[in-house]
Amino acid sequence: MSEFLVNIEHERLSFFTPVGEVKALNDVSFHIKEGEVLGIVGESGSGKSVTAYSLMGLTAYPGKLLGGTLDFNGHRINDMTEKEMQKMRGNEVSIIFQDPMTSLNPVYTIGNQIREVLKLHTNKTKKEIQERAVELLELVGINEPKKRLKQYPHELSGGMRQRVMIAIALACEPKLLIADEPTTALDVTIQAQILELMMELKDKLGMAIMMITHDLGVVASMCDHIAVMYAGNIVEYGTTDDIFYRPKHEYTKGLIRSIPRMDTTEHERLIPIEGTPVDLLNPPKGCPFASRCDNCMRICLREKAPVIHFDDVHYSTCWMNQKAELEGGTKQ
Amino acid sequence: MVKYILKRLGMAVVTIWLVATLTFFLMNMVPGGPFLSEKAVSPKALAALEEKYGLDKPLFEQYLTYIKGAIHGDFGDSLKQRGRTVMSIISSKFPVSARIGGLSVLLAFSLGVPLGCISALNRGKIGDNIIIVIATCGIAVPSFVICTLLMYTFGVKLGWLPTLGLKTWKHYIMPVAALAFYPTAYITRLMRSSMLDVLGQDYMRTARAKGLNQFVSLFKHALRNAILPIVTYLGPLIAYTVTGSFIVEKIFTIPGLGGEFISSITNRDYTIIMGTTIFLATLVILMNVVVDIVYKLVDPRINLK
Numbered sequence: 230m231s232e233f234l235v236n237i238e239h240e241r242l243s244f245f246t247p248v249g250e251v252k253a254l255n256d257v258s259f260h261i262k263e264g265e266v267l268g269i270v271g272e273s274g275s276g277k278s279v280t281a282y283s284l285m286g287l288t289a290y291p292g293k294l295l296g297g298t299l300d301f302n303g304h305r306i307n308d309m310t311e312k313e314m315q316k317m318r319g320n321e322v323s324i325i326f327q328d329p330m331t332s333l334n335p336v337y338t339i340g341n342q343i344r345e346v347l348k349l350h351t352n353k354t355k356k357e358i359q360e361r362a363v364e365l366l367e368l369v370g371i372n373e374p375k376k377r378l379k380q381y382p383h384e385l386s387g388g389m390r391q392r393v394m395i396a397i398a399l400a401c402e403p404k405l406l407i408a409d410e411p412t413t414a415l416d417v418t419i420q421a422q423i424l425e426l427m428m429e430l431k432d433k434l435g436m437a438i439m440m441i442t443h444d445l446g447v448v449a450s451m452c453d454h455i456a457v458m459y460a461g462n463i464v465e466y467g468t469t470d471d472i473f474y475r476p477k478h479e480y481t482k483g484l485i486r487s488i489p490r491m492d493t494t495e496h497e498r499l500i501p502i503e504g505t506p507v508d509l510l511n512p513p514k515g516c517p518f519a520s521r522c523d524n525c526m527r528i529c530l531r532e533k534a535p536v537i538h539f540d541d542v543h544y545s546t547c548w549m550n551q552k553a554e555l556e557g558g559t560k561q
Numbered sequence: 562m563v564k565y566i567l568k569r570l571g572m573a574v575v576t577i578w579l580v581a582t583l584t585f586f587l588m589n590m591v592p593g594g595p596f597l598s599e600k601a602v603s604p605k606a607l608a609a610l611e612e613k614y615g616l617d618k619p620l621f622e623q624y625l626t627y628i629k630g631a632i633h634g635d636f637g638d639s640l641k642q643r644g645r646t647v648m649s650i651i652s653s654k655f656p657v658s659a660r661i662g663g664l665s666v667l668l669a670f671s672l673g674v675p676l677g678c679i680s681a682l683n684r685g686k687i688g689d690n691i692i693i694v695i696a697t698c699g700i701a702v703p704s705f706v707i708c709t710l711l712m713y714t715f716g717v718k719l720g721w722l723p724t725l726g727l728k729t730w731k732h733y734i735m736p737v738a739a740l741a742f743y744p745t746a747y748i749t750r751l752m753r754s755s756m757l758d759v760l761g762q763d764y765m766r767t768a769r770a771k772g773l774n775q776f777v778s779l780f781k782h783a784l785r786n787a788i789l790p791i792v793t794y795l796g797p798l799i800a801y802t803v804t805g806s807f808i809v810e811k812i813f814t815i816p817g818l819g820g821e822f823i824s825s826i827t828n829r830d831y832t833i834i835m836g837t838t839i840f841l842a843t844l845v846i847l848m849n850v851v852v853d854i855v856y857k858l859v860d861p862r863i864n865l866k
Binding site: 285287311312315316317318319320323324326328331332333334335336337345346349350381383394397 | 762763764766767768769770771772773774781782785786859860861862
């Protein structure tokens, strides 16, 4: 197998709904090395979560993987049976969801839900499992862990519950932690705490993180690499510096323009990206972003732009770059 | 918890008193009386009868006498069934109804819950459609039609099952089935919608993401959440079903309490009306308290205060 922990190549995935085929992922490729943090950014419906779920074999009905290969930690996800996948989930790869308020089962204690995953994937005795559960709660910074284990989710705050979710996710020391907008439902101060905790734990445990978010601020501070997704495509991929300082795709540029800045003296208006996301039932022939793009050219509407590599890592799919290249690289 | 139960029981006494009072006065407002029948009774005999049962006294005095007796556990004698007390009638007929009712609730629960689950898990597929069509029929078709159909098919045409009375276990099959039909259909539908709701919850996704298999995530994580509406429905259902069904009892000639309810009203048998009404009210209230306690056991979020 390859040097990568995660290697997704040309993944295509559609949801077959009664009204037609929704092309959720069109040719998505990326990889994650061990211990690396990859941020996946994009607006709602761009395919961030779908990518993550498909990697865990959790694609919801009526979704169907149509093509491409997904490799994780030496497994070819495409060929795995449900049983093998169950062994992998929660063990080698874990996930934290967006809403901690609803992600824990309300009728079981925290302890029950943490022990459950340990019981499933380890051969520990009852006593060891209990000790590990206490240890995990300490690890995620929950005080009085012994008392907490006996409490129900509704007795904890949102931040606490997300910590519990992280504890559950980390129980078996996974190689990859998928964080699906882990801070969206939390208030800002708690957000910072949770992100800090995740980074701290990453350094401690050496796992890779796939950080799904629509918050550029989150990825800027955490990620090694960033993939920008739009309408089921990765439109730009690069290091964090590439994305923030040398964005190549018009969509990425638009995203960055819409971040509030602290360093301007005058009152500067935020520039939103106009228009609405494309309808994935009938994706356009050309570049999916064309209809919202300020610099849209004729070719953008007709044809999809090829992938253009700027260096070993940084690539993008935008005709503007092609144009720049054809004109002798004068335009950035 | 104990405090809560005591509080609820205290409230129950007040509720039962209200039910008794209301029934007493409403019943007396209805024209007619227990001793008016087709056969003309001589005015003298009527007066004697009314005097015997205290019906000649002012209404309010009758009410006070009744309540006083009821507090001491004396619900009076039947006005129509000579020589029998209300208590003796209820205690002889209730066990019959309770047996059939209890069995049919058990049947409805143990059939409805799995059917609802199967239906929800196969949503939109053929199994789901079949179950839903049958369940809708079960709700729509009145019990006398079901009774008659059962009787005609298994009793008359096939001759497998006896149609009258309650002598052997075979006698129980048809009445229990007929009585269970509606609640089974209702529980199936309730379970289906509640299960569908739970299956879409985030914690079910968490359960799968943990690596639990379908079986465990269904039985451990989904069922306990999805069963709550069924528990709510089960309380009043038990109360109403164990007190018997007039129709089913009439058709299968079963000497149960359900028949007593109706005939006491048509007979203006005042004491029986009062007795059975208070009995049913008590049962409903008790079942509701039990439901609340079960609720608390199933869902820790419920706070009993």
